[in-house]
Amino acid sequence: MDTIQLQIKDLSGFLSEEDILKQSAQAAACNQALHNGSREGNDFLGWVDLPSSITDQVLREIEDAATVLRTHCDAVVVVGIGGSYLGARAVIDALSSSFDWLQEKEDRKNPVILYAGNNISEDYLYELMRYLNDKRFGIINISKSGTTTEPAIAFRLLKDQLEEKVGKEEARKRIVAITDASKGALRTLADTEGYKTFVIPDNVGGRYSVLTPVGLLPIAVAGIDIRKLVAGAVEIEKATVPSTSFDYNLPAIYAVIRNELYKRGKKIEILVNYHPKLHFLAEWWKQLYGESEGKENVGIFPAAVDFTTDLHSMGQWIQEGERTIFETVITIGEANEKVQIPHDDKDLDGLNYLEGKRVDEVNKMAELGTRIAHVDGGVPNLTIEIPKLNEKYIGQLIYFFEKACGISGYLLGINPFDQPGVEAYKKNMFALLEKPGFEEATKAIKARL
Numbered sequence: 001m002d003t004i005q006l007q008i009k010d011l012s013g014f015l016s017e018e019d020i021l022k023q024s025a026q027a028a029a030c031n032q033a034l035h036n037g038s039r040e041g042n043d044f045l046g047w048v049d050l051p052s053s054i055t056d057q058v059l060r061e062i063e064d065a066a067t068v069l070r071t072h073c074d075a076v077v078v079v080g081i082g083g084s085y086l087g088a089r090a091v092i093d094a095l096s097s098s099f100d101w102l103q104e105k106e107d108r109k110n111p112v113i114l115y116a117g118n119n120i121s122e123d124y125l126y127e128l129m130r131y132l133n134d135k136r137f138g139i140i141n142i143s144k145s146g147t148t149t150e151p152a153i154a155f156r157l158l159k160d161q162l163e164e165k166v167g168k169e170e171a172r173k174r175i176v177a178i179t180d181a182s183k184g185a186l187r188t189l190a191d192t193e194g195y196k197t198f199v200i201p202d203n204v205g206g207r208y209s210v211l212t213p214v215g216l217l218p219i220a221v222a223g224i225d226i227r228k229l230v231a232g233a234v235e236i237e238k239a240t241v242p243s244t245s246f247d248y249n250l251p252a253i254y255a256v257i258r259n260e261l262y263k264r265g266k267k268i269e270i271l272v273n274y275h276p277k278l279h280f281l282a283e284w285w286k287q288l289y290g291e292s293e294g295k296e297n298v299g300i301f302p303a304a305v306d307f308t309t310d311l312h313s314m315g316q317w318i319q320e321g322e323r324t325i326f327e328t329v330i331t332i333g334e335a336n337e338k339v340q341i342p343h344d345d346k347d348l349d350g351l352n353y354l355e356g357k358r359v360d361e362v363n364k365m366a367e368l369g370t371r372i373a374h375v376d377g378g379v380p381n382l383t384i385e386i387p388k389l390n391e392k393y394i395g396q397l398i399y400f401f402e403k404a405c406g407i408s409g410y411l412l413g414i415n416p417f418d419q420p421g422v423e424a425y426k427k428n429m430f431a432l433l434e435k436p437g438f439e440e441a442t443k444a445i446k447a448r449l
């Protein structure tokens with residue numbers, strides 16, 4: 001097995017093969033629409049053939065910029081929010097040691113990757129700047145619009161700190177901006193300051209941008225092979241072209257299943273993992289599906305849990321709470337490392353029955369036991385099988401989820417490529433902060449307080 005797989009046998013009793021196959025023509029039409037741009041949102045389809053169109057030259061330019069940062073910095077702060085950081089963080093966490101950031105400087109092969117601009121917490125920023133005070137650090141500032149408040153605040157602070165520490169000249173070498181080709185405050189700022197920049201293509205939305213420099217540069221700085229990641233994505237891109245028959249088009253099958261379950265009252269999809277390093281993959285997935293489908297008062301609510309951790313907190317709800325959920329489980333075939341449970345002469349903890357077993361074997365039995373219990377408890381389960389955690393399969397998984405999301409959104413009958421609802425909080429916040437241009441809104445909102 002050289003590719004990710006979709007396992008659907010635990011849907012029996014909830015959804016038949018016939019129910020799924022009935023939707024195959026519709027799903028194929030949605031997939032076709034993603035390729036020929038015949039439906040809503042067609043100005044945001046740049047991601048569809050993005051993996052196969054990334055040239056060697058583009059990859060080299062990203063790798064070169066990564067080398068500059070890796071040479072000049074012991075820590076690199078990725079400034080961005082939503083699609084401008086989640087993809088990078090998902091891949092970096094999935095493919096790095098869980099304790100990478102704790103390694104002493106002399107033992108490190110890669111700079112520590114830190115994140116900012118994804119919240120407006122004063123304490124967070126203070127603590128980050130304090131940590132960076134005696135570090136050789138750099139910044140990758142990412143914003144597609146170039147106008148988002150959270151990263152703009154973080155960047156202003158970090159830029160000040162860096163320039164004060166090393167001077168404007170050296171700071172310029174350690175700052176890279178990734179933004180629109182011509183629009184937005186970040187573009188103006190980067191051009192004025194003379195930063196190295198990369199462009200986010202107009203036709204690739206933030207949540208679909210992980211395979212552009214938005215994701216690839218931070219990932220490369222973290223020492224991860226972006227060529228293998230992209231190659232993995234290309235494989236699924238090729239395997240899901242419109243001529244692919246429905247039975248082999250895994251994203252199309254996944255898209256149909258989640259929509260059919262939704263029609264049957266399963267309003268919440270829980271993405272499940274059994275490895276803490278996949279936590280941010282689920283965060284990335286939540287944005288992808290949440291922003292794409294949650295509109296016009298419809299859409300599955302994308303949730304996520306980390307098992308077995310959350311079996312000791314959310315497990316009760318999932319087993320016996322309202323039956324409006326289904327689970328999509330990401331399962332990893334083979335652990336990358338080997339740890340066996342040792343023998344203990346006294347066996348005071350009663351664990352000798354596990355002696356000699358790999359920890360992963362125990363994890364897998366927890367996974368199997370949970371799946372059986374949840375299905376028995378009325379929770380449909382589908383499983384995405386990944387042979388092991390490496391660049392290639394994460395690349396496959398990224399494209400799998402992106403393609404499925406596009407098909408799924410069209411099946412649902414909405415435009416999966418806009419996010420009008422996100423503006424509501426911003427308008428109120430700007431009005432409350434008395435941003436120039438919001439005078440009327442300021443008056444109106446203040447009258448409500």
Ligand SMILES: O=P(O)(O)OC[C@H]1O[C@H](O)[C@H](O)[C@@H](O)[C@@H]1O
Pocket residue numbers: 081082083084142143144145146147148151206207291419422
């Ligand atoms: O990259 P930016 O323009 O800064 O946007 C960052 C994020 O915030 C926005 O409000 C959108 O909801 C997201 O889709 C986007 O990924």
